[in-house]
Amino acid sequence: MLNGLFKKPKIKLEEYKLPPIDGRPTVPDNTCTVCPACRRLVVTVDLEESLYICPACSHYLRVPARQRMEQTVDKGTFSELFANITSQNPLTFPQYAQRLEKAKRDSGEEESVICGTGQIGGLSCALFAMDPRFLMGSMGAATGEKITCLFEYAAEHNLPVVGCILSGGARMQEGIFSLMQMAKVSGAVKRHSDKGLLYVALLADPTTGGVTASFAMQADIILAEPGALIGFAGPRVIEQTIRKKLPPGFQRAEFLVEKGFVDRIVPRAEQRSLFAKLLLFHKR
Amino acid sequence: MTAYERVLAARANGRPTGQAYIEQIFTDFIELKGDRRFGDDPAVLAGLAFLNQTPVTVIALEKGRDLEEKVRRNFGSANPEGYRKALRQMKLAEKFNRPVICFVDTSGAYCGLGAEERGQGQAIAENLMEMMALNTPILSVLIGEGGSGGALALSVADEVWMMENAVYSVISPEGCASILWKDSTRAAEAAQFLRLTAQDLLEFGVIEQVISEENGNFSAVCAHLKEKMAETLVFLSSLDNNERLDRRYARFRRMGGGAV
Structure with missing residues (x-):
């Protein structure tokens, strides 16, 4: 054997x-x-x-929207709103339907933003978070509609808004409709603000284009993650325009703090406790 | 005309710019400069004028006429101080109860180092928010290129009109083609898909009126425009402040692209 x-x-x-x-x-x-x-x-x-x-x-x-929500709110307190609002293809733009399908598969989300209510440090707030896996958080009509609805909801219920922002900007495939979202959301932010309610934004990498030129820069307090790219024009577009290489660190969060456009850089581990403190400061 | 032919017409050399409209439509234009924060941006031309007997605030994104002037005005691409200068004039208009009339003609907000350092995004964002609540009538007319956020920053209005050969888009057809097909020479195709003509935008409800450029010389076109402006401002001024603001809010609120 x-x-x-x-x-x-x-x-x-x-x-x-x-x-x-x-x-x-x-x-x-x-x-x-x-x-x-x-x-x-x-x-x-x-x-x-x-x-x-x-x-x-x-x-x-880059943190997916749903994980971002979990990282931000007290455990088990997130309750989603406006989940049924989804993108259409208003211009029947070529390849867009397929790209939307892929974005939905890749992210498991129906749109580039999720909205809802929750508590941070026991204080209630309305929240939204944008998803890097959904066309890099780009703003289509449904994105704008959801964020507008959230600010209206928050204004109605006297809630502060915490926005976790990450976006390449307006979504080209929805043409003029995505551009109009910038104005639409701005109107809702303004009405919320005029009621004396707090809006805190946390900008993550990347925050550019039409989102920077609207609700990312409209918050009462603007926070940013270390090293995040934040700007209006993308670095490549600027380099093409000025025909020069950009200096290192240009459009990074630290640069925006230096230029006066961001209040604070906040490491991830400290974000939740800072949100809680800010909500406490503005408790009504 | 194809969409791209409209784009080319909107950009054509010799197409009347904001100054020409101001000369034709208003009297006693007095230019006022500066944003009181950083400097004066020649890409934005702003001041006071009379529309018939009514004092108004006029703001134009101005490309310039000859080459020298175009260079001085940065081809109508404003820096943040340009948008802040416009907002300053709007705030004055609000204080003194004057309607605001904007003429928009820009390929887009300037994409330069200084523009980023001084907060291009923040400047546009602030205009969008403040115009949404500005307590006086606002009328915007797109007269040439309506390039994305840089054009929107002067187009949050009670009514937005477009000249027949003006275009208004989230991205230039060249930019769109280079993203879609990595080939900016396919701009004509991209222009078709973007639906950026005045007629398209009227159908979408994004604008209220298309101003005809046919059948007449420029002064006839302006005479017609002036008449419509006067009529519309009478109507907008007759509204109660809150009603006008609600109407402006609702105007943008319903732009959903079918997403509901």
């Missing part, structure tokens, strides 16, 4: 070939995330616990 044990194997090692793989080795979707800064693989569940900060290099990864 043991005879065969010390014999040379009859099959040569080369014949134990692994089955062929198409392209590069992969892991199942969403199990792991590659840190864009250090290229290391991080298990997604671990990322959620580390507030989407890379455990290896401390890079701030």
